[in-house]
Amino acid sequence: MARKLLITGAAGTIGKVLYEGLQAEGKYEITAADVKRDEEAGIVEMDIHDAARLDELTHGVDTVLHFAWIKDEGDFLGKVLSGNVSGAYKLYEAAVKNGVKRIVFASSNHATGFYKVGESIDVEDPYRPDSFYGLSKCYIELLGRLYADQGKISSMNIRIGNFPGDDRPHSERAAHIWISERDMIRLTVCCIEARPEISYLNLYGTSANTDNYYDIGYLEEQIGYKPQDNAAELLEQAKKIGFRVKQDETTFQGGQKE
Template sequence: MPAAKPVLVTGASGNLGSMLARELTARGYRLRLTDIKPFPGDLPEGAEFTTADLGDAVAMQHLADGCGAILHFGGISVDRPFEEVLDPNIRGIYHIYEAARREGARVLFASSNHAIGFHERPGPGEPKLDADCAFRPDSFYGLSKAYAELMGRLYWDKHGVENLNVRIGSSFPEPVDARMLSTWLSYADLAQLCAAFIEAPRIGHAVVWGASDNPATFWGQDQRERIGWAPQDTAEDFRGQMEGKVSGDPVTERYQGGAYCASAYSRESPSPRDPFALD
């Protein structure tokens, strides 16, 4: 059953936010949508849209009034310089959690694999990376995601604000390269995850790998049982088209964060499987 209280969705004009606006209103949820950019296309029935900046604490509090859940997809969503990331991703997440604390709302934070991007990809037969692993961000963007996950940890421990950090791999309509055979998250699986989050009786503070049911996944255990989510789609359906689409760059292909790890990389490239490469 859809939640009685409205749900706030930030970043609603982006690819994922606008998709969720359509999918969740179709499931009967009442949504408050916000972004600094206009909403693309027609506004779904059952949703209202407000233009606002994540850096505006008063606006975020007003938008959260009466909401039972916040789906936080707002902010800089790609690898950008520190000064561009700072205000929307660092100050913005504080405003979201303060609004959630005041309203007694729970928060789904759209985190990223780039918070752990400098972990190596597992080889055949090697263990997958569990969600309780150390943060190893691969960019200022990834660093902001790690910070925001820790903000959720703080607000749960200190204030009891329930939150779910979804470390999204690669959420697109279809995979576009070989790496996404491991990291792809279908739109349908993401929409189902968000609905499960809204409806879950209790969450606490949890971390879930945001990927579909991909046999080639880099990732292992997480806390998806807290929301009862089981992805239905798989990147294996695209293996024949994607298997050979690799970058050829040794840093990109070695680490889980892919091209974000290689961007502005200034170390001497490590030899293959060097155990001290990133100590």
């Protein structure tokens, strides 16, 4: 029987790639949802604050891929907390009510973006958000931790690196945290298929970049993730054909300067 998935934010930059990529896998029954309906793309309408709609969409679902997001640094209380943190709480409540086994959440490298360039970190290091955006990602990772520790649902948080939408790194900084489309799809599949005993997991989502900020080697043994692409190799190829690579190395890993 096909595993049933719900993708939120399916019309977004990453959500769209995942929706198409997971469809191509041919082994999932997928409901794709976003704030606006798109009949041509097969996307249904979903309001993250509509409890009845969330109840309907999570019914019978095995795994939720929560990639819906509002990014608005200028309105933390009005949009970020309300749309993102409160919305995630409502989604978790609906998922638990309907027996969803796992939520895979699109977290971000900005949850730890205030570590300095050159510092080697892993997922056990403390949070150091570099923005309200990163802070809200931390909140939801901890929300997932609470539900997992209560034994209600498995929670996996992918701290996504650089995913620009055209499947190539654009700068020197991006080369440290970039993830290709096929690696993003593969990593998500690994999270979906990860053994049920994994009740909670934070992980960094990058390709096999030469100078990764993060150690991801352990993920092959833990969940079977073996990335195929390397940003440094792609940047080198781009330079050979005259592509001007942006020099944007910064003080902090999230991109901030002193």
